[in-house]
Amino acid sequence: MATLTVKEKEYTLKCSIMLDKLLNKVIPEPKTKDSESQKDKLSGGISKVLPQLIEQDVEALVHLWEATIKLQTKKAPTQDEILEAIDERMNADDDATIMFTEVFEAIEESAFSRNELTKFKKNMLLVKEMKQKDEEEVQKTTLMMKRMSEGYKEITGRDLFEEKQTA
Numbered sequence: 001m002a003t004l005t006v007k008e009k010e011y012t013l014k015c016s017i018m019l020d021k022l023l024n025k026v027i028p029e030p031k032t033k034d035s036e037s038q039k040d041k042l043s044g045g046i047s048k049v050l051p052q053l054i055e056q057d058v059e060a061l062v063h064l065w066e067a068t069i070k071l072q073t074k075k076a077p078t079q080d081e082i083l084e085a086i087d088e089r090m091n092a093d094d095d096a097t098i099m100f101t102e103v104f105e106a107i108e109e110s111a112f113s114r115n116e117l118t119k120f121k122k123n124m125l126l127v128k129e130m131k132q133k134d135e136e137e138v139q140k141t142t143l144m145m146k147r148m149s150e151g152y153k154e155i156t157g158r159d160l161f162e163e164k165q166t167a
Contacts, residue, residue, distance in 0.1 A: 001013075001102065001105075001106075002099070002102035002103055002105065002106045003102075004065050004068075004069075004082070004085055004086065004089060004099075005085060005088075005089070006065075006069065006077045006081055006082055006085040007077055007081060007085075009073075011065070011068055011069050011072055011073075012068075012072075013064070013065070013068050013102070013103065013106045014068070014106065014110070015046065015106050015107050015109065015110035015112065015113035016071075016110060016112060016113075017112050018071055019045070019046070019064075019067055019068060019071060019113075020044070020045045020046045020112065020113070020116070021045065022045065022067040022070055022071060023045025023046060023048065023049060023063060023064070023067045024044060024045045024048075025067075026045075026063050026066050026067045026070070027045065027048055027049070027063050045067070046107070046113050046116045046117075047116055047119070047120055049063060049064055050116070050117065050120045051120075051148065053100060053103055053104070053155075054148050054151040054152050054155065054160070055147070055148075055151055056096065056097065056100050056151065056154075056155070058083070058086065061086055061099060061100070061103070062079055062082055062083055062086065064103065065082050065085075065086065066079060066082055069082065086099065097154065097155060100155045101155050101156065104152075104155055104156050121160060121161060124145065124148060124160070124161070125161060127141060127144075127145075128141060128142075128145050145161075148160055149161060
């Protein structure tokens with residue numbers, strides 16, 4: 001179970017549609033004048049953090065816990081307090097990967113976020129099949145897919161793009 005203790009209060013990660021929506025508000029938007037705001041979108045937040053979670057990016061972990069905590073309390077701790085709690089937890093576990101493993105277990109427990117992960121995998125496979133203009137693009141795509149696959153396997157023990165066997 002994914003838990004985090006911040007300022008002596010324990011929070012539990014529960015992936016849900018509301019978490020997905022709140023992640024849109026928590027994740028900083030890229031600074032472009034042409035794009036419309038994603039803050040009011042009802043979904044897509046989990047999809048935004050999945051690649052970073054697979055890469056074991058602490059910033060994505062902070063955004064995920066920030067949204068989780070905001071769903072559970074009116075007076076949420078600061079990002080720095082959350083980051084400090086994550087650091088303490090990783091040191092106590094003596095392994096940074098454990099928190100990411102718990103996050104993916106929470107994703108698998110929720111029908112909604114499990115579906116988001118499935119869509120993410122399908123989209124990654126489509127990227128792999130897209131025609132690239134030159135050999136450099138092919139190499140970049142291949143390396144990105146390999147890095148994602150290896151990262152996911154390190155966290156979950158499963159292949160990201162495992163083939164389903166049909167009887």
